[in-house]
Every structure is written in structure tokens, then in C-alpha cells.
Amino acid sequence: MELITPDFGLLFWMTLAFGIVFFVLAKFAFPVINGMLKKREEEINASLENAKHIHEEMEKMQERNKQILAQAREEYDKMIAEGRQAHDAYIDEAKKRANEEKERMVETAKEAIEHEKMAAVTEVKNQIADISIKVAEKILGKELSSDKEQLDYINRLLQEIEERNPKA
Amino acid sequence: MRYDFIKKNNIKHFILTLYFLISFICFTPLMSYAENSSQSKELEEAEERLEKVEESFDAGELIFDHILDSYDWHICTWKGKHISIYLPIIVYSEGELYCFSSKHFHHDHQYVVKDKNGDDVVFEIPSEGKYEGKVVRIMSDGSEKRPLDISITKTVCGLLISCTLLIIIFMIVAKSYRRNEERAPKGLQALIEPLVIYVRDDIARPNIGKDYEKYLPYLLTVFFFIIFNNFLGLIPFFPFGANITGNISVTAVLALFTFCITTFTGKKHYYQDIFNTPGVPWWLKFPLPLMPVIEVVGCFIKPFVLAVRLFANITAGHIVVLGFICMIFILGEMSAAAGGAMSVLSVILAIFVDCLEMLVAYIQAYVFTLLSAIYFGMAAKEEEH
Numbered sequence: 001m002e003l004i005t006p007d008f009g010l011l012f013w014m015t016l017a018f019g020i021v022f023f024v025l026a027k028f029a030f031p032v033i034n035g036m037l038k039k040r041e042e043e044i045n046a047s048l049e050n051a052k053h054i055h056e057e058m059e060k061m062q063e064r065n066k067q068i069l070a071q072a073r074e075e076y077d078k079m080i081a082e083g084r085q086a087h088d089a090y091i092d093e094a095k096k097r098a099n100e101e102k103e104r105m106v107e108t109a110k111e112a113i114e115h116e117k118m119a120a121v122t123e124v125k126n127q128i129a130d131i132s133i134k135v136a137e138k139i140l141g142k143e144l145s146s147d148k149e150q151l152d153y154i155n156r157l158l159q160e161i162e163e164r165n166p167k168a
Numbered sequence: 169m170r171y172d173f174i175k176k177n178n179i180k181h182f183i184l185t186l187y188f189l190i191s192f193i194c195f196t197p198l199m200s201y202a203e204n205s206s207q208s209k210e211l212e213e214a215e216e217r218l219e220k221v222e223e224s225f226d227a228g229e230l231i232f233d234h235i236l237d238s239y240d241w242h243i244c245t246w247k248g249k250h251i252s253i254y255l256p257i258i259v260y261s262e263g264e265l266y267c268f269s270s271k272h273f274h275h276d277h278q279y280v281v282k283d284k285n286g287d288d289v290v291f292e293i294p295s296e297g298k299y300e301g302k303v304v305r306i307m308s309d310g311s312e313k314r315p316l317d318i319s320i321t322k323t324v325c326g327l328l329i330s331c332t333l334l335i336i337i338f339m340i341v342a343k344s345y346r347r348n349e350e351r352a353p354k355g356l357q358a359l360i361e362p363l364v365i366y367v368r369d370d371i372a373r374p375n376i377g378k379d380y381e382k383y384l385p386y387l388l389t390v391f392f393f394i395i396f397n398n399f400l401g402l403i404p405f406f407p408f409g410a411n412i413t414g415n416i417s418v419t420a421v422l423a424l425f426t427f428c429i430t431t432f433t434g435k436k437h438y439y440q441d442i443f444n445t446p447g448v449p450w451w452l453k454f455p456l457p458l459m460p461v462i463e464v465v466g467c468f469i470k471p472f473v474l475a476v477r478l479f480a481n482i483t484a485g486h487i488v489v490l491g492f493i494c495m496i497f498i499l500g501e502m503s504a505a506a507g508g509a510m511s512v513l514s515v516i517l518a519i520f521v522d523c524l525e526m527l528v529a530y531i532q533a534y535v536f537t538l539l540s541a542i543y544f545g546m547a548a549k550e551e552e553h
Contacts, residue, residue: 002236002301003416003483009258009317010237010417013324017331018421021393026385029338033364034384036345043350 129154227494231487235411237321239270239293239303243406253406255325259291261305261315266291270319278306326410327418330397338392360392367391367537375541379548383541386429390422391537398482398529402522413532414482416475423471426540431467434547441546442467474539481532485525492518 132154233242241253254271264283268291272279279291290306297312303319304312320328337356344357353361372380372387397418400408412418440446442463444453452459496514500507 003232006417006420007237007317009319009321010323010415011421012318013320014327014418014421015424017324017327018389018393018425021331021334022386022389022425024335025338025389025392029342030385030388032342032345033338033360034368034381036349037361037365037368040350 129158132157227491227498230494231490234409234490235414235483235486236301237323237415238301239273239319239321241322241325241406241410253325255320255322257291257303257317257319259303259305259315259317259319261289261313264289266315322410323412323415323418326400326408326412327397329407329410330400330412331393333400334392334396363391363395364388371534371538371541375538376545376548382433383429383544383548386425387537387541387544390426390540391533394422394478394536395530395533398533399526401482401486402525402529411483411486413478414486416479419475419479422478422536423475426474426543427468427471429540430471430543430547433544435550437549438547470539470543474536478532478536481528485521485528489518489521489525492521 133150136150136154239255239257241255243251243253245251254269254274256267257270258265258267260266262283266281266289268279268281273293277292281289281291283289291303292306292312293303294300294312299312299314302314303317305315307313337360341357341360344353344355348354348357352358367388368380368384371391372384376383394413397412401411401413403409443460445459445463448459492514496507496511499510
């Protein structure tokens with residue numbers, strides 16, 4: 001059967017052709033292709049490794065950022081709290097001071113009023129004394145022999161008035 | 169008259185006549201030849217026409233014409249005329265090389281040249297006998313002698329075309345790898361690359377082990393050679409379609425390469441396993457070297473099986489596809505309606521088988537490469553790990 005009998009001519013040509021194909025491809029094509037594939041594979045692996053590394057780094061950084069943020073928030077809160085405290089303290093202080101001032105001013109005013117009152121009372125006393133003298137002079141119709149006697153007399157009268165009327 | 173029956177286009181008579189004629193031609197070739205010379209010209213013409221019709225009938229001949237090798241490449245038959253490419257015949261006989269076109273055999277029965285002594289040298293392609301369809305030299309005593317025949321036959325021609333294409337394709341791919349360095353593959357490169365990686369990672373590396381890089385170029389060459397020729401064999405148009413991987417000589421050479429590489433790269437451990445197989449009782453080796461004999465025979469059977477498997481698978485696929493196509497014509501000659509109906513079914517079946525063949529084309533390339541890799545793995549194995 002021709003079908004299953006190897007033919008010499010074909011064996012010859014096949015050996016030659018396949019030999020040449022094998023030689024050419026093994027020498028010029030496959031080393032290049034395999035070399036490049038290997039190189040690319042290594043590059044991809046390196047890139048992946050690198051990406052992983054970067055990812056880790058980023059995660060670390062994110063963690064740090066979070067920490068920093070938390071710290072900042074804490075500080076902020078603290079500052080706000082401190083500010084509020086300072087504010088409150090300041091207001092308290094101001095209020096206290098204003099109160100003190102007010103009190104002092106009231107005190108001063110009271111003193112001044114007292115003073116004025118005393119002065120006015122003294123003035124009134126003196127005037128009343130003058131008027132009393134004049135009234136007494138007029139009532140008595142006569143001048144007392146000496147001023148000393150007059151004054152004693154008047155003081156006595158005034159004491160009597162005060163005893164009768166202590167509120168004045 | 170038979171001639172008239174055809175003219176009337178009476179199918180019944182026509183078929184009857186053809187049956188008659190086929191049996192006539194088949195069983196009494198010499199008689200019909202003798203009769204032809206004495207009969208009228210009209211009858212001769214009629215017979216010639218009928219012979220042409222009869223040719224399209226013979227599915228077996230058509231299929232084997234495709235499967236087997238030939239000295240010309242038959243492209244198609246147009247209006248009863250064969251359109252073929254006549255390939256060169258190269259023979260070496262009695263110390264002299266003869267080179268001539270196979271066209272000579274289509275004009276005349278024989279081809280006669282003068283040798284260096286001025287004597288006639290007669291070549292012939294006998295239509296029967298031991299050397300049927302092969303170029304033989306008719307010696308002076310009338311006996312046939314087969315010369316050393318290295319003609320560029322159809323298969324050789326197809327082989328040379330596919331090898332050239334293979335080299336061109338891989339040169340282009342290698343070039344694009346050089347130019348396209350460190351970039352994603354594209355074009356032809358992207359088509360080849362997954363296959364290269366597949367052969368490397370799924371065939372070579374797991375079966376051979378750490379030495380795989382040494383064998384990788386051969387495995388890749390074999391894989392691409394087989395898959396490429398398998399696919400080209402499925403294309404039914406001229407520069408392709410030669411039955412290359414479905415030819416035992418081609419697969420035999422491939423298997424021989426695998427055998428040689430296995431044998432010559434075999435390490436100590438490989439031969440130790442053959443001649444002193446471990447784990448086998450001593451009495452299977454010592455007085456009668458039963459195991460070594462089996463192992464040595466096995467070494468030769470392995471490549472033989474490789475060759476036969478590839479050849480048989482591809483040939484069978486081609487026969488089935490052609491069989492389905494031939495059914496159209498066989499039924500068509502019986503009745504036009506049957507042929508028409510069959511053509512639809514046949515084309516569907518042929519497409520199905522063609523798809524199957526594409527799968528087979530890949531699987532056979534894979535199996536051949538895989539088994540080669542396994543044999544290399546055995547050869548390259550170091551001491552027990």
C-alpha cells in the first residue's frame with residue numbers, strides 16, 4: 001500500500017525542509033522570542049513587586065496621615081476648649097472687674113454724697129446757728145454780754161433740740 | 169447508440185449506460201483498448217466523453233488522489249479538462265541525474281532521453297503493478313527498475329511552500345519582538361505568543377523539568393510545523409491543501425527527529441533505566457534479558473506510534489471530509505433531486521467535520537509535542553530526586 005509506505009524522495013525532502021526550518025527557527029526566531037518573553041515576564045514581575053511595594057508604602061502613609069489628622073483634630077479640640085476656657089475666664093474677669101469698679105464708684109459716690117451731706121449739714125448747722133442767733137437776738141431784744149455766753153447758750157439749746165429730735 | 173442516450177439526457181438510460189460502461193472499462197481494459205482501434209471514430213468520441221463523466225464518479229479515486237502523492241498538482245477540472253501544475257521529476261539512475269517536467273507523461277506514455285553514452289533512457293509511470301503511479305526506468309531487457317526518486321511531488325511542493333511560509337512568519341514575529349521591545353504584543357506576534365507560552369509553560373516545563381530550555385526550540389518548531397501544516401491541509405485551494413501531515417513519510421521524519429534527540433541527549437540515568445530497570449525482579453533481567461529487550465523495543469515503538477498517530481488522524485479527517493463531499497456527486501448522478509438534497513446535508517456535515525478537523529489539527533500538534541516533551545523529560549532526567 002502506497003499510503004503506509006514511506007517514500008524515499010519525500011523522506012529526503014522532508015528531512016531537508018524540516019531540518020532547515022528547525023535550524024532557522026531555532027537559531028534566529030525562537031531565541032529572540034523566548035528571550036523577549038522571559039525579559040518581559042521578569043519586567044512584569046518586577047513591576048508587580050514594585051506596585052506591591054508602593055501600595056504598602058501608600059498604606060503606611062495613609063495610616064500616618066490618619067494619625068496626623070487625628071492628632072490635629074485632638075489639638076484643635078484642645079485649642080477650642082482652651083479658647084473657650086480663656087474666653088470664659090476673660091469674661092468672668094471682666095465682669096468681676098466691672099463689678100468692682102461699679103462698687104468702687106458707688107462707694108466713691110457714697111463717700112462724696114456723705115461728704116457733701118456733712119458739708120451741707122455743717123453749712124445748715126452754721127446757718128441755723130446764725131439764723132438762731134439772729135432770731136434769738138431779735139427774740140431777746142438784746143445783745144448778750146459776750147459771745148462766749150451766747151455760744152454756750154445756743155449749744156445748750158441745740159443739744160436740747162437734738163435730744164428731742166435725734167433723727168435730724 | 170450510447171452516444172444518443174446522453175444527447176437525449178435520459179437519466180435512466182444514462183445511468184444504465186454508465187453502469188455498463190464502468191463495468192466494461194473496469195473489467196476489460198485491454199479488450200476495450202483493442203476494440204477502440206478497430207471501431208468508428210464516433211464511438212471513440214462517445215467513449216472518451218463517458219470516461220470523463222465516469223471519473224467524477226469514483227469517490228475512492230478522488231479521495232486517494234488527494235491523500236496520496238503525485239507528480240502533478242491537480243487544481244481543478246474545468247469542462248472536462250484537468251488543470252494541473254506539472255511538477256519537476258528528479259531521478260538518479262545508473263550514475264546519472266535526470267530532471268524533467270512531469271508534463272511529458274501527459275503527452276506521451278513514456279519519456280525518452282539520451283544518457284551520456286548516447287543511448288536511449290526510457291522513463292514511464294506504470295498504471296498498475298508493483299510501481300503503480302511511480303516513475304520507473306524501463307531497462308533494455310524490458311524490466312521496470314525504480315530509480316532513486318527525489319522528485320518535487322505535490323507533497324514536497326506543499327511542504328516547501330509551508331516551510332517557507334513558516335520561516336517568513338517567524339522571522340516577522342521575531343522582528344516585531346525586537347522592534348516592539350517591552351511593549352504589548354500585537355498583530356501576528358499576538359497570535360503566536362500565547363501558543364509559544366502555552367508550549368513552554370504547559371508542555372515543556374512540566375514534562376522536562378529544569379533542562380527544558382534546551383529542548384524548547386525543537387518542541388516549538390514541531391508544534392508550529394504540525395499545527396501549521398494541519399491547518400493548511402484543511403484549506404482546499406491551490407497553494408495549500410496538500411496532504412502533508414497526513415503522509416507517513418513526513419510524520420516518520422518528525423518522529424525520527426524526536427527519536428534522535430531523545431537518544432543523543434539521553435543522560436546516564438536514561439540508559440540505566442533501559443538496561444537495568446529499577447524496581448524489577450532480577451530474574452527478569454539476568455539469564456534472559458527480558459526487561460532490557462522490552463525497553464529497547466519500546467524506545468523504537470514510541471516514535472513509531474508518534475508517526476502513525478499523526479498520519480492516521482490527519483488522513484482519516486481528510487477522507488471523511490472528502491467522503492461527505494463525494495456523496496453529493498454519487499447521489500447527484502443517481503438523480504438531481506437526491507444530489508440537491510444531499511448537497512445541503514453534505515455541506516453541513518462537511519462543515520461540522522472541518523470544524524472537528526480544526527480541533528484535531530490542534531490536538532494532534534499538542535499530542536505530538538507533549539509526547540516528545542515527555543520522552544525528552546525521560547532522557548534529561550537526572551538521578552532520582
